[in-house]
Amino acid sequence: MDIKEYIESGILELYVAGALSDKENQEIYALLLKHPELLNEVISIESVIVKLTAAVSPTSTKHLFKAVKEKLGLNKETPVRPLHKPETNWFSYVGWAASLVIGLGLFWFINQNNELQEQLQTVETDKDLLEITLEKYNNDLTTSKQLITFLRDKDIIAVPLAGQAVSPDSYAKAYWDKKTNTVVLDVQGLPEPPKGMVYQVWSLTLNPLTPTSLGTIDRFSTDENKLFTIKNANASEAFGITLEPAGGSVSPNLEQLYTLGVVETS
Structure with a gap:
């Protein structure tokens, strides 16, 4: 045009x-x-x-x-005029x-x-x-x-976390990159936490059993993918997830241990 x-x-x-x-x-x-x-x-x-x-x-x-x-x-009011032929x-x-x-x-x-x-x-x-x-x-x-590239890295350690007594059907998975001290946590298999409660992630050494908090999952309800990235510079031998009061706890409540997985050593 x-x-x-x-x-x-x-x-x-x-x-x-x-x-x-x-x-x-x-x-x-x-x-x-x-x-x-x-x-x-x-x-x-x-x-x-x-x-x-x-x-x-x-x-x-x-x-x-x-x-x-x-x-x-x-x-305007029309004035009275004498009758005559109007001029158009x-x-x-x-x-x-x-x-x-x-x-x-x-x-x-x-x-x-x-x-x-x-x-x-x-x-x-x-x-x-x-x-x-x-x-x-x-x-x-x-x-x-970026996530796919991360998960396909040959040095990534995949740690399955199985359901425990309080919730046998629960499950999760941790993908740990020791080079960057990063853990991508897939918690799609956890149920919605009750109001006023949050999931807390723990790094564990087994002998003696020593838990170290890696933080709470505060956005569990709002994150559709249920994938969370956390930092972990610890010499972890296992990972666990417990249900704790909002804000987290100093030590894990083992009665509310939802998932646990041991890091396999080659």
Whole structure:
């Protein structure tokens, strides 16, 4: 489509004046949404009309119709005149009829333009939401790729954590990278903790049994993937997860030991 040729054709002026059919208006409206150059041209035409009409009437439709009525003498008392053949001033009537048409056309265009602006605002809002969604998707994708790379590292130690007496069906898994002192903990197999309680992760040495807290899982309910990264610089021989009061405990409550797994040594 040749934008310049379309603009020079004069059809946009007819669109602004409201002189086109509904079908033509809809076609041009669709083009305005696709081509910003056409929209800018329509806005420019509107601006010219507003400037031309501003000198003789306010932009409010209420005042516009009031001004037309005043010009036509409809707000004044009609004086009594002697009977005689009236002289018809067709030029005056045609001029005021044209003014009324332009005023109504401008009123229609302003409404159409407001709808167009609302449509464009909706498009911009949808575009922003799409960009946010794509950004989140890209971030999630990047995180997923990093996690896959992490799990496939040959030096990663995978430690299954089996369910214990308080919850035999529970399970979890720890992926420990000794080089970075990082543990990725998959707790998808744990039930939702009761209100006011949190899961706490422990690093254990077995002889003698010495627990060291690695922290609490505070975002268990809000994290859909149930994957958590924690730091562990300890010489861990096992990992355990207990249910503790919110804020965590100094030492584990072994009666609430949900999962336990021993680090296999090669």
